[in-house]
Amino acid sequence: METIEQVLESKNIRVTAMRLLIYKFLAEKQVAATLSDIEKAFEKADRTTLYRTVKTFVEKAIVHQIDDGTGITKYALCEQDCSCEIETDLHLHFHCNNCNETICLTDHKIPKIKVPDGFISEQINLVVKGLCDKCSA
Amino acid sequence: METIEQVLESKNIRVTAMRLLIYKFLAEKQVAATLSDIEKAFEKADRTTLYRTVKTFVEKAIVHQIDDGTGITKYALCEQDCSCEIETDLHLHFHCNNCNETICLTDHKIPKIKVPDGFISEQINLVVKGLCDKCSA
DNA sequence: AAACCCATGCAATAGAAGTGCATTTTTATG
DNA sequence: CATAAAAATGCACTTCTATTGCATGGGTTT
Ligand SMILES: [Mn+2]
Ligand SMILES: [Mn+2]
Ligand SMILES: [Zn+2]
Ligand SMILES: [Zn+2]
Numbered sequence: 427m428e429t430i431e432q433v434l435e436s437k438n439i440r441v442t443a444m445r446l447l448i449y450k451f452l453a454e455k456q457v458a459a460t461l462s463d464i465e466k467a468f469e470k471a472d473r474t475t476l477y478r479t480v481k482t483f484v485e486k487a488i489v490h491q492i493d494d495g496t497g498i499t500k501y502a503l504c505e506q507d508c509s510c511e512i513e514t515d516l517h518l519h520f521h522c523n524n525c526n527e528t529i530c531l532t533d534h535k536i537p538k539i540k541v542p543d544g545f546i547s548e549q550i551n552l553v554v555k556g557l558c559d560k561c562s563a
Numbered sequence: 564m565e566t567i568e569q570v571l572e573s574k575n576i577r578v579t580a581m582r583l584l585i586y587k588f589l590a591e592k593q594v595a596a597t598l599s600d601i602e603k604a605f606e607k608a609d610r611t612t613l614y615r616t617v618k619t620f621v622e623k624a625i626v627h628q629i630d631d632g633t634g635i636t637k638y639a640l641c642e643q644d645c646s647c648e649i650e651t652d653l654h655l656h657f658h659c660n661n662c663n664e665t666i667c668l669t670d671h672k673i674p675k676i677k678v679p680d681g682f683i684s685e686q687i688n689l690v691v692k693g694l695c696d697k698c699s700a
Numbered sequence: 701a702a703a704c705c706c707a708t709g710c711a712a713t714a715g716a717a718g719t720g721c722a723t724t725t726t727t728a729t730g
Numbered sequence: 731c732a733t734a735a736a737a738a739t740g741c742a743c744t745t746c747t748a749t750t751g752c753a754t755g756g757g758t759t760t
Contacts, residue, residue, distance in 0.1 A: 445738095462716085471739085497636075498716075556683045611709065634716090710751105711751090714749075715748085
């Protein structure tokens with residue numbers, strides 16, 4: 427089992443207190459977090475620091491960025507050995523219209539999508555909206 | 564062949580000069596338009612009017628709203644008899660990473676997506692990014 | 701003609717995202 | 731250990747999209 431420090435170092439991310447805290451926050455959260463969620467969790471810290479920390483995580487590919495259509499970017503830790511870049515590895519995301527939370531469905535990969543002749547597919551974003559398991563009962 | 568006036572009236576949208584112009588603008592455009600595109604096309608008109616006109620069109624379901632992941636909402640006329648709401652009728656959208664335009668692939672319906680037990684799917688947003696036919700050559 | 705509804709215009713606000721620069725903290729180097 | 735360099739953090743400010751309140755005015759209805 428890798429420690430958080432090891433995860434960060436393996437991606438050439440300097441270990442700082444703030445980064446450890448944010449990583450842990452994302453790891454414990456079962457749903458994708460907005461920057462504003464992170465702000466609320468760390469009120470002492472400056473917004474810019476949180477913003478840049480998450481940005482670093484995204485650039486170094488330990489966090490992926492989710493556009494669920496709400497207009498607010500969400501973030502979630504990548505799975506181990508995830509290759510966010512590779513099209514065939516991407517999972518789909520579910521956004522609950524009731525509780526407003528967004529969940530990574532890491533076991534549900536995106537099916538092959540056909541595009542017209544002449545078009546070249548590089549990335550795919552697939553978001554399903556509806557009711558999550560907690561809200562559908 | 565329905566006139567624009569008839570289209571609007573059939574959806575209980577009052578016909579005004581502005582609305583006819585915006586409808587025509589969207590009809591002639593081959594790609595999805597941003598509010599800012601519409602602004603540039605009608606510099607004499609107030610932004611709010613354009614905003615509310617498009618909003619009306621969306622609410623009355625003659626225009627659909629596209630979130631292509633750029634963070635800027637795009638708009639495109641619905642196909643005739645389109646039912647934007649119904650999951651099975653939705654087409655996918657293509658966003659070109661080069662020319663930055665977004666295109667409705669109205670002939671490419673979204674495949675059936677499986678979600679985990681307990682989740683209820685109501686809408687699906689599928690955006691493919693890459694190179695469009697004009698940019699891939 | 702009068703009353704009313706609704707589209708339009710203007711001004712202001714909200715909210716997310718991003719940037720420049722000063723300061724502090726960490727790391728590297730002698 | 732002392733010091734210089736590099737990187738992270740904090741604060742202020744900006745940009746850009748989206749949205750709302752309120753006044754005005756044109757068209758519709760009675
Ligand atoms: Mn995810
Ligand atoms: Mn479309
Ligand atoms: Zn829910
Ligand atoms: Zn293109």
